[in-house]
Amino acid sequence: MNLNAQGYLSLILHAHLPYVRHADRDDVMEERWFFEAMTETYLPMLLMFDRLHRDRVPFRLTLSLSPPLLAMMDDSLMSERYTAYLNKLIQLSEREQERNQNQPEFAELAAMYTQRWTELLEYYQACGHRVIPKFRYYQDEGCIDIMTCSATHAFLPFLKHEVSIKAQLMVGVLEYERHFGRRPRGIWLPECAYTAECSPLLQAAGLQYFVVDSHGLEHASPKPSRALAAPVMTMHGIHAFARDPESSRQVWSSHEGYPGDPDYREYYRDIGYDLGWGDAEEWAYIKPYLLSNGARIHTGMKYYRISENEQDKMPYHPEWAQHKAAKHADHFLYCREQQIQNYQAHCDRKPLIVSPYDAELFGHWWYEGPLWIEALFRNPRSQQGTIAFITPEDYLREYPVSEEVDIPFCSWGRNGYAEVWLGQENDWIYRLLHQAEDRLLHTLQHHSTNLWGHTAVAERVLNQSIRELMLAQSSDWAFIMDAKTVPTYAAARTEHHLKQFHELIDMMEHRFYDVESLERMEHHAACLTSVHYELYTSALSSPPPMLLPDAYKADAGTPWRHRKVLMLAWEFPPLVIGGLAKAVFDLSRYLVDQRIEVHVITRSVQGTPSYERMKDIHVHRVHVLQTTTPVDFMDWVFQLNLAMTDYAVLLMESGHHFDFIHAHDWLVHYTAKDLKEYARTPLIATIHATEHGRNHGIIEHDVQRRIHQMETDLTAIADQVIVCSNAMVQEVQSLFTLPASKVSMIPNGVEIASLVPHSVERDYTSLRLQYAAPHNKILFYIGRLVYEKGIQVLIEALPLIHSSVPNTKLIIAGTGPMRAELEALAARLGLTSHVTFTGFIHDDTRNDLLQLADVCVFPSLYEPFGIVALEAMQSGTPVVVSDTGGLAEIIEHGVDGYKALPGHLESLAWHVTEVLLHPEIAKNMAANALRKVEQRYDWKSIAVSTKQVYEGVIMR
The missing domain is CATH 1.20.1430.10 (Families 57/38 glycoside transferase, middle domain)
Structure with a gap:
């Protein structure tokens, strides 16, 4: 190394090809990519190394070798075919000397190719057809540093899961170690594509540095004080070396880049395309050197230089090109010296210029490229000038600590981000x-x-x-x-x-x-x-660790005295999103009273333990596998199922034997299916609602179709299906073509005496004043704010209610995606002062509001059951519901409530007004409703019915 250098230049060549080996065919055009790269880039590169080493000319560069390329270099079949390829080239070049006897310039070029390809064949044979050990030798000699790449050159930011990126990186590391006998220190991130999620994964793989495009540093935060003159470091200590745009432009640019010089060989003129047009004899001559189907290809026989005049190409002169390569190398080094001097003014360490290129630019696309690289190292400027060649690894030995910044997503593709790899042609x-x-x-x-x-x-x-x-x-x-x-x-x-x-x-x-x-x-x-x-x-981790706490490990040697059921539910208290959580919780509690041991596997919620005993229910909460990018709901559901399945299997392996698996709704379909197969255990599925019903029979989007299919599959694999209303019995039998014997109707329920009815005097004055004046009538709705619940119908009906009862206030409790839309609707109708949105409320507040209301209204467009109506009925408050689904079965019209036509404003307004204007009728209906709840919807009887379904499944 030039110790007097004022700065450094790092030449980096990225060597990669996709895996184009075709074991069953030897005439695939794409397989020739490898043969051409070997002939024009990789063997010439090794020969260049040999010459420099022989002449004791110091050289130092960095080379990345991707695992697919290494695999093909190391493959005996590819070696055999490549040898045949070289022999065929030599044969063609010898025939070209004869064919061009009357064109001396072309005959000389053909002889040049004969000599060149013969030299390559002899060199390849002398290497034992194995070139990887030659690269390893020059790394061991300290002449080159070799970086790895990911397993198959995947665009890492577009992989969905973190573990997939880890695997791509680790295979790259292991393949490198297998070939070169040491762990790699640097990596060429495919397409230089970087995102912040890569940083900890690179650290975990033991890598120290990577290459990034210049705008990655230009847009980093904070902005690097040394700009592009030195690497930076991520928060995980991984160094990023930025591509220098000026040196790249001098080589890559189609307008000013060196490869476009008129003295260099023209790539696109090849006899494979030039011969045989309208000449049968010529076609017969060239055809054996094309593909077997006659498709034209590059043969490697190229006679022309680029030339000033594109219309009239001139013959190629190798000596002119060699002279020009040396001249361009000197110019390149001169420009880098100027850059170094400019960088020194604001850099507190020796500046570094990083010049990365695709390796195949040198030799394949730019025929003289290897000569240009050799001329760089032989040039006096690199021996005693102001600049020295080093590798990123060398620079880190001198400057082991870099400035820490956050690098944004970037790549070296067109426009610097990802449009090349994500567009209308390939998305x-x-x-x-x-x-x-x-x-x-x-x-x-x-x-x-x-x-x-x-x-x-x-x-x-x-x-x-x-x-x-x-x-x-x-x-x-x-x-x-x-x-x-x-x-x-x-x-x-x-x-x-x-x-x-x-x-x-x-x-x-x-x-x-x-x-x-x-x-x-x-x-x-x-x-x-x-x-x-x-x-x-080994990388898949789903906290908590996959070790079951002693608190709920089963003693495999002790038989269980009672039946055991494994409940699968995507929500469970304290996480309550809809009615499913409370239904599963109440059913589980009362099943415990029926001497059934209940284990519930559900998802984690912040602030709760991974395992707890809740009302004698064994509650297990799993965490979902994290991804590098946000996922949509369906992907999240899949990840939840992975975690639930993994956890359930551990429970079973720890000694738990479950007599039944009870799955609640489609969101746990994957786990239910897998556990049924794994444990050979009867599966009961409760369908709380269907996608068909929620969307009023319209299943047109991909997600809707997927959900509908999962519901279909779940009911198909279940030994028995439970639904909560007769309407749902008809719905699931029709939708999923289920026999009547496979479907059981068990309603949901409420816990008797969980509310204090109106007959018990309580003072609600202060609570009422929070929402309404003493003279106001209160309508109350609680539930999810989604379209199928029909809240929009209730709001639109309020002006009609006001025409008869002007002092009516509406309280809407709950959360959901339609809240903003519903608030806007109320404002548009001039009802902002008459409608209150409470958002989420706790159970105690819910119970109080149910009882202080004058009417509870549930205007659902689709409602499989409607447990909230039962809770309102138990509170002693009159109810008005839509005449649909389970609600229609709960209410006997005019006896224990009113049923309005679904989605009908006038019908809903009239029935609500009737309750408000006739308190005696309302009082009688409320009393009848309370008696019905106590007689028919007790969770104890529901648990008994569920237990009978379990036992019936076992008896089959």
Whole structure:
């Protein structure tokens, strides 16, 4: 290293190709990408290293070698085919010398190619057809530093789950270690795509630095004081080296970049495209060197230089090009010296210029590129000038601490972000990739808890499924679709790997391993040998730790005296979103009284323990696996099910044997299905509502269809289905084609004497004054603020009610997505002073409001049951409900309440007005309603009916 240097230059070459090995065919055009890269970039690069090393010319550069490229370099089949490819090139070049006997300039160029390709073949054979050890040698000699890359060059910010990014990184690290005998210190993030979520994952993988595009630092916070003249550090201590835009422009720019010089060889003129147009003899000559189907390709025989005149290309002169490469190398170094001097004015350490490029630019696209690199190192400026070549690793040894900043999302793609990899040409792939990620995690969660057993074949199936998914995740496919080069091939590769992924996961789910198909897939994807499913399972964590507290471990040697049921519910107190939480809680309490041991698995809620005994119910709360990006509701549901299944299996493995699994609604469908299969336990499903009913029969969006399908599947796999009303019996039988014998109607209930009825004197004066004046009449609604509850109908009916009872106030309690819309509706109708939105209220306040109200109104458009109506009836307050669903069955019109036509303003207003204007009728209906609740809707009798369903299932 030049010790007198005032600054440093880091030349970084990113070497990568997608995995284009096709075991069953030897004439795939895309496989030639590898052969061309070897011929024009990687072997010339090693020969350049040999020359510099032989001449004792110091050189120092950084090279990334991606796992797919390493796999193809190390593959015996690819080696065999590449040798045949070189021999065919040599044969063509020899024939070209004969064909061009009358064109001396072309004949000389053909002889040059013969000599060149013969040299490469001999060199390749001398290496034993193994080039990776040569790269390793020069790293061990201290001439180059080799970085790793992720497993398949996936665009990491677009992976859905953190564990998927971890696995991509760790396979990259392990593949590197396997080939180079040491752990990598740096990584080339695919497409230089960085997001803050990557930082802790890089740290966990033991990596020290990565390369980022310049705008990543330009928009960092705080703005780096050294600008682009030095690396920065993330909060996890990972160093980011920013690409220098000026040096990149001098090489990359189509207008001013060196590769566009007229003396350099023209890439696009090739005899594979030039010969055989309208000449049968010429076509017969060139056809053997094209694809077997006659498709034209680059043969490598290129005779022209770029030339000033695009219309009249001139013959290529290698000596001119070599001279120009040396001249451009000197110019490049001169410009870097000027940059270093400019940086010194505001940099408190030796400035660093980072110049990263795609490796294949040098040799493949820019034929003279390797000569240019060699000229850089041989140039006197790099030996005793103001600049020295170093690697990022060298710089960190000199300056181990960098300025800490937050780097925003960025990449080195077009316009600096992600539009190349997420646009109208390729956005369709991510839904499929994310679904595959979800399915893989779901399967691996089960495998990690010994759901199928760790057989050797099962492990191979899992490993190959990961390999297929990783190959589908390659950013190359989306890039190709965007560039529209071979988009059909890129789409087919994505779909092919995903198809094989799902075939393998099907094997796991069905516990049938098609070994012949597995071996075929392994043969075709002979890469990434470091892939192992434990890279995922060891990283999958769902707090609390997967160790069950002693408080609820079962003693496997002690038989249980009573039946045991495992309840699955997505909400449970204290988390109450709708009526399901309270229904499951009350049913569980009364089942305990029936000598049934109840365990509820539900989701975690802040401030509550992961396990507790609540009213003798065993409550287990699970945390959902975190993702790197926000997820939509359906994805969250899937993650919840993963965590619930994992936890339930641990319960069972700790000694718990459950006699029944009781699933509540579609949100726990995946867990219910998996546990039924795993434990061979009867499954009871309670359908509290249907997607069809909630949307009034309109199922048109993808999410709605998915929910409807999960409801269908849940009822199909259940041994018995419970619903809460006769209307729901008809609905589920019709929707899901269930036999009558499979559906049981058990209503929801209320706890008798949980409220103090009007017959007991209480003073509500102060509470009333919070919402209304003493002379006001109060209408009360409580429930979710969603469309199917019909609150909008009640608000629109209020002016009609005011025409008969002007002093009426409406109190709306509860939360939901329609609150802002409902408040706007009240304002638009001039009702702001007459309508109060309380938001969430606690049970005590709810009970008080139920009793102080003059009428409780529940104008639902769809209501499977309507437990809140029972609570109002038990409070001794008259009720008006919609004549729909379970509400219609609870109320006998004119006897214990009124039923209005659903969605009908005049009908609702008239019935509410009747109650307000005729207090004696209202009082009689309220008394009848209270008696009905006490006689028919007692949770004790409901629990007994549920227990009978359980026993009936066992007796089958």
